[in-house]
Amino acid sequence: MIQQVAQILSYKKLRDDYYLLTIVAPEIAETAKPGQFVNIRPPADRQFILRRPFSIYKVNRRGEWAATIEVVFDIRGGGTAALASLRAHDMIDIVGPIGRPFAIPKTRKSCLLVGGGIGAVPLFYLAEELKGAGKRVDVLWGAQTAHKLLNPIDAKRFGAQAVFTTEDGSEGVKGRVTDVMDELLAKCGTEVIYACGPNSMLEAVTRMGQKHRIPVQVAMEALMGCGYGICMTCVQPVWNRARDQIVHVRTCVDGPVFNGARIAWDAFASDPGIRAAPVGN
Numbered sequence: 633m634i635q636q637v638a639q640i641l642s643y644k645k646l647r648d649d650y651y652l653l654t655i656v657a658p659e660i661a662e663t664a665k666p667g668q669f670v671n672i673r674p675p676a677d678r679q680f681i682l683r684r685p686f687s688i689y690k691v692n693r694r695g696e697w698a699a700t701i702e703v704v705f706d707i708r709g710g711g712t713a714a715l716a717s718l719r720a721h722d723m724i725d726i727v728g729p730i731g732r733p734f735a736i737p738k739t740r741k742s743c744l745l746v747g748g749g750i751g752a753v754p755l756f757y758l759a760e761e762l763k764g765a766g767k768r769v770d771v772l773w774g775a776q777t778a779h780k781l782l783n784p785i786d787a788k789r790f791g792a793q794a795v796f797t798t799e800d801g802s803e804g805v806k807g808r809v810t811d812v813m814d815e816l817l818a819k820c821g822t823e824v825i826y827a828c829g830p831n832s833m834l835e836a837v838t839r840m841g842q843k844h845r846i847p848v849q850v851a852m853e854a855l856m857g858c859g860y861g862i863c864m865t866c867v868q869p870v871w872n873r874a875r876d877q878i879v880h881v882r883t884c885v886d887g888p889v890f891n892g893a894r895i896a897w898d899a900f901a902s903d904p905g906i907r908a909a910p911v912g913n
């Protein structure tokens with residue numbers, strides 16, 4: 633994990649709602665793996681104490697000048713609004729790469745990537761790595777409405793099958809990603825599912841994987857404090873099967889990628905039986 637003050641190479645607005653920053657960060661780019669994230673300190677001096685976590689969208693190690701990473705975000709509060717005000721040549725304080733990446737399957741060949749809205753961010757870098765490893769990649773993006781689908785043009789480029797769902801029917805199939813999954817899994821011969829998006833979607837995709845006996849890796853979000861594994865702000869409830877109980881693991885260092893089948897989805901409502909004991913995933 634490296635901390636550096638890095639220069640913004642470029643700023644771009646994607647569709648209506650998403651912002652893309654390309655950051656010159658050679659040391660982070662050299663070691664970053666799909667599913668890992670960076671922690672960025674928003675500008676504006678002391679107004680923001682905590683860094684904000686963002687998945688790595690793309691890595692370019694062959695940049696003309698130096699290796700870069702890209703992050704994509706939407707504005708949720710003050711920190712992301714401050715980041716959206718940055719422009720090329722501004723400097724930014726960044727730490728990364730952080731967390732456990734997606735596992736690339738050794739033998740399984742056919743991979744379905746399921747992204748919900750802005751949650752599709754880490755799946756772009758993953759798609760590149762999977763394709764480089766000779767895997768088949770299919771894509772299923774879902775969102776509330778068309779302009780919340782993340783970069784569907786690129787997704788069509790790398791997906792053998794690229795299917796989009798929107799809840800209002802403004803693009804692709806009207807409905808949710810799980811409405812088309814039975815058919816898509818059969819058509820693509822899917823052997824591994826990777827998913828990132830809201831928890832309700834990750835739970836539904838995990839259950840779909842279990843129904844079809846396909847492993848599901850989920851990249852999860854959590855409120856974060858330190859980003860170093862110390863403060864326990866970011867814990868997720870997971871099953872510890874050996875002890876047959878639910879324990880808490882830290883998203884920042886034990887995740888953000890988890891085996892979907894290990895997440896105790898029912899425990900997200902407050903559960904007095906949950907113990908705050910970090911264990912490895």
Ligand SMILES: Cc1cc2nc3c(=O)[nH]c(=O)nc-3n(C[C@H](O)[C@H](O)[C@H](O)COP(=O)(O)OP(=O)(O)OC[C@H]3O[C@@H](n4cnc5c(N)ncnc54)[C@H](O)[C@@H]3O)c2cc1C
Nearest residue numbers: 684685686687705706708709710711712753853854855856
């Ligand atoms: C591993 C990981 C990867 C992420 N990747 C992306 C990404 O690629 N693109 C993107 O747009 N967003 C991503 N997020 C969510 C992003 O971190 C939040 O949108 C951002 O922190 C909100 O900051 P804010 O100041 O604008 O919002 P505020 O709500 O004002 O933030 C207040 C505090 O809450 C924390 N916080 C608020 N929402 C979240 C959240 N969902 N997750 C974690 N901390 C939060 C902030 O760190 C801050 O400390 C990711 C989160 C995690 C944990």
Ligand code: FES
Nearest residue numbers: 857858859864884
């Ligand atoms: S953010 Fe502090 S332990 Fe994960």
